[in-house]
Amino acid sequence: MTRIQRAAERYPGGDPAAGIETRHALSFGSYYDPDNLRFGALLACNEERLAPGAGFDEHPHSHTEIVTWVVEGELTHHDTAGHTTVVRPGDLQRLGSAGGVRHVERNDADVPLVFVQMWLAPLVPGGEPAYEVVRGLDGSYDLPAADARLHLLRPAAGESAPVPAADFVYVHVVRGTVRLHVDPATDLGPGDAARLTGPAAGTLVATTDAEVLVWEMRDWRKGLG
Structure with a gap:
């Protein structure tokens, strides 16, 4: 979702x-x-x-x-x-x-x-x-x-980066613009965020030079992974 x-x-x-x-x-x-x-x-x-x-x-x-x-x-x-x-x-x-x-x-x-x-x-x-x-x-x-991991992504325009598969993934665009290829594909700009409930991996493609913070989190009810 x-x-x-x-x-x-x-x-x-x-x-x-x-x-x-x-x-x-x-x-x-x-x-x-x-x-x-x-x-x-x-x-x-x-x-x-x-x-x-x-x-x-x-x-x-x-x-x-x-x-x-x-x-x-x-x-x-x-x-x-x-x-x-x-x-x-x-x-x-x-x-x-x-x-x-x-x-x-x-x-x-x-x-x-x-x-x-x-x-x-x-x-x-x-x-x-x-x-x-x-x-x-x-x-x-x-x-x-x-039980979380923060990914710092800085793709240049046209570059792609994987979005991790996890129980919960939070994508926050700090600067620039990106296209998030999940279902459905979505364009995100500065201050926009996406919450992904998985596990289902995706791909992020920068449409301009961008800086993105991505939290990869487990379901806290499962305990440490």
Whole structure:
């Protein structure tokens, strides 16, 4: 089964007056849809835009794996586990909030910040917080805590890339345009997403130079694969 969500169909959020604009793919905050609570392990896929000087003050998280992909600008992160980091385009940040952690996310640069933040449900709640930054991600990133794998695809115009076969596959177009060859074939642009319930592999063909994030997830009811 394939479900397409266009960029314009995302739920608006954030605080524009404070320089924060957010677009939610799933139920989040005050936007509640009982039929759109999660997809596989994915609990949230938020497109965030922060003006220079804007940000999220210290706030708590628990029992969530938070993966952040910076598209433009610089994200300054600080958490109560003692990590202070600047995350730049091409870097992937992962915060395993475990039994509880508080953090701050800000745009301390003088240019706009754009990032995609994805929350996933861990297989086992609790434990100690974990943090890492992968500089210049190229290829895939495994997230065993959620039995998930993130694929970074950067096909040039005309190039193709396989879409993995899994119980749940989430395709998010960061930039450029692609044609997703599943049943039926679908054109996707920036901010568009496809949710594939499988297992059924497909193919993605770039119609312009593109950057695409693809989550490969198992059915959490089956346990670790």
